[in-house]
Amino acid sequence: MMKVNIEAAISRNEVYNLIRIFDKSNQINFDENNSISLQGLHLFIENNRIxxxxxxxxxxxxxxxxxxxxxxxxxxxxxxxIAIKHSLYKMLVRHYSMGSKYGILTGTRPVKLVRTTLESGYDYQQIEAVLNKTYLLEPDTIGRLLSVCSIENSLLKxxxxxxxxxxxxxxxxxxCHYCSFISEVCTDESELNGYLExxxxxxxIKADILHSNNLRIKSVYIGGGTPTVLSERQLDRLLKTISSCYNMEQNMEYTVEAGRPDTITPFKLEVLKANGVNRISINPQSMNDNTLRQIGRDHTVKDVVRAFNEARSVGFKTINMDLINxxxxxxxxSAENNLAHIRExxxxxVTIHNLSIKRGSDYYKENYVNLIQTEESEKVNRLYRKELEKSGMHxxxxxxQKNIANNEDNCGYACPGHECLYNMNIIEEIQTIIGFGAGSVTKITDFENNRIHRIPNNxxxxxxxxxxxxxYLIxxxxxxxIGGRHG
Ligand code: SF4
Known part of the structure; x- marks a missing residue:
């Protein structure tokens, strides 16, 4: 347990996020009382010293x-x-005899920091120096950020x-027990029909916003939840509605998360293909039946392989698979076993996630403590990276994410030419995304003022x-x- 007193110009949240990298006990208490605690650790943070x-x-x-x-x-x-975090981080490294590859960076979009800094006139060397010396990132992590940034810059506009x-x-x-998403368990066709309506x-109703503002659609992403929980007929109806309401360019990026193999049938795959979908995700998370059972997924490794082969037979040329470390x-x-399947x-x-236990998940309610040790977790991430790069992906x-295990990141790998533009855009926030459906968020980019306007659906x-x-009106x-200001 750690007690913390702050008398400095920094928020509890910022301090908490940094301490959490080191203290996994979830027992960090902020205190107004200045008296020194006689048991355990007690931090006093002031503007000029800690x-x-x-x-x-x-x-x-x-x-x-x-x-x-x-x-x-x-x-x-x-x-x-930044200076307070820099000193606090150094003190915590001394105390816990460990560090973090991301140093004092705890935000969700580290590449965005690199990209916006580049745009404001810094060169790669200057960025590298500040990230290393001030933000205390490891050189290898900086190298990855710069490399991802340069791939994104070559593909995004x-x-x-x-x-x-x-x-x-x-x-x-x-x-799934680790899931904190708003998704509800439902396979009932009539209930799903109600949602579809x-x-x-x-x-x-939103179609006219695009038409009257001459907005062109660059990609469509149907996500979830699990969109393929819809029946063949429902999927067909949804996809036909999209193409009748909106101008869809030929060969435009069109993704459907078919995430759970237990919802995939050859007929559904054919419906997706016939309606122009050209990318799907079939997400195993693990290629180990025991793990799949334990985490609440009602499918087996065999189901994953079957669904994957069916998708290939139907003609899908870009398939993503998510794994969780x-x-x-x-x-x-387990990672070696996962990789053996991926190679085949x-x-x-391939998207490699690191488990993050967030409020709203069953694991959070059960106070599940992440059992994988930092060293093992790093080994797994290194192995995935090495093997996926060896297979030609980048x-x-x-x-x-918040509470991500061992202060890691989630990373998408792709064979060149198969990168998902939507994924890059949503993370980097450099394109307007119009959201549809309960819980979705429309994010409108205002380039002039460097702002994102978020308009959530309930x-x-x-x-x-x-x-x-x-x-719709908002x-x-x-x-x-925003269009008017640009015009
Ligand atoms: S399939 Fe995805 S969205 Fe659905 S419960 Fe599992 S993790 Fe959550």
Whole structure:
């Protein structure tokens, strides 16, 4: 357990996120009372120094040297926060005898920091120096960020006229214990039909926003949940509604998350293909039946292989597979087994996630403690990276999540030419995404002011339905406002 007193210009949340990299006990208490705790660790954070007490005795002290660090173009107040984090991190490294590859960076979009810094005039060398010396990132991590950034820069273009559509189907055939998403367990066709009716109404009313503002669709992503929980007929109806309401360019990126193999049938795959879908995800998470049972997925490894082969027979040329590092009982041997399957199936995309236990998941409610050790977890990530790169793939997008195990990242690998533009855009926030469906979020990029306007749909089905019209009006107004300023 650790007690923390803050008398400095930094928020509890920022301090908490940094300490959590080291202290996995989830027992970090912020205290208003200044008296030194006689048991355990007690941190005092001030604007010019940090003190650490252990069982009532001062065990470490570090000065905050704001002027000795080099920064990007952050404001003065942010520089002080960075300097506090820099010193706190160094003190924690000394105490716990461990560090983190991301140093003091705890945000979810590390590549975005690199990209925006490049755009503001810094060169690669300067970025490397600040990330290493001030933000304390490991050189290997900086190399990965720079490499992903340069791939993204070669594929993405800032363009206010291009948008993507995201269509959410928040239903799944069963609940994975690690999942914190709003998805509900549902396979009942009539209930799903009720949802589809609202979704189709939303698609129809929002179409005029794109037409009247001359917005071109660059990619469509149907995600979830598990969109393939819909029946063949329902999928066909949804896809036909999209193509009748919106101008879809030929060969445009069109993705459906067919995530759970237990929902995939050859007929559904044919419906997707016939309607122009050209990328799908078939997500095993693990290629170990025991693990799949333990994490609440109602399918086997055999189902994954069957669904994958059916997708190939139907003609899908870009298939993604998600794996999660850190699932209960898994280690380097499990990763080797996963890789053996991947080598055999040869998907064009593989996304490696690191388990992150968030509020809303069964594991969070059960106080599940991540069992994989940092060293083992790193070995697994290194192995995946080495083997996927050896097979010709490259890391093309990455992001991080709250509470992610061992302060790792989630990383998408792709064979060149098969990168998913939507994935890059959603993480880097450089394209407007129009969201449809309960819980989806429309994100409108305002390049001029460097802002993202978020317009969420409610998660509750009834409220989502009741607010369709107002959500449409806000979206339309915001796009016209930003468009007008550009015009
Ligand atoms: S399939 Fe995905 S969205 Fe559905 S419960 Fe599992 S992790 Fe959550």
């Amino acid at each position: 003190l650490l007490f252990e069982d009532g005795r001062e065990s470490d002290k570090i000065d905050i040297e704001i002027d000795t660090l080099t920064y990007f173009n952050e404001k003065e107040a942010d520089r002080l926060k 800032k363009d206010a006229e291009n948008v993507s559509l995201y269509i959410g189907i928040p239903f799944c055939p069963s609940r 609202i979704l189709i109404e939303e698609m129809a 850190g699932l209960p009982g898994e280690d380097i041997r 199936l040869k998907p064009e995309n 890391a093309y997008y990455l992001y991080r 998660r509750n089905l009834q409220t989502y339905k009741d607010k369709l019209k107002s959500n 979206t339309k107004k915001t796009i016209e406002h």
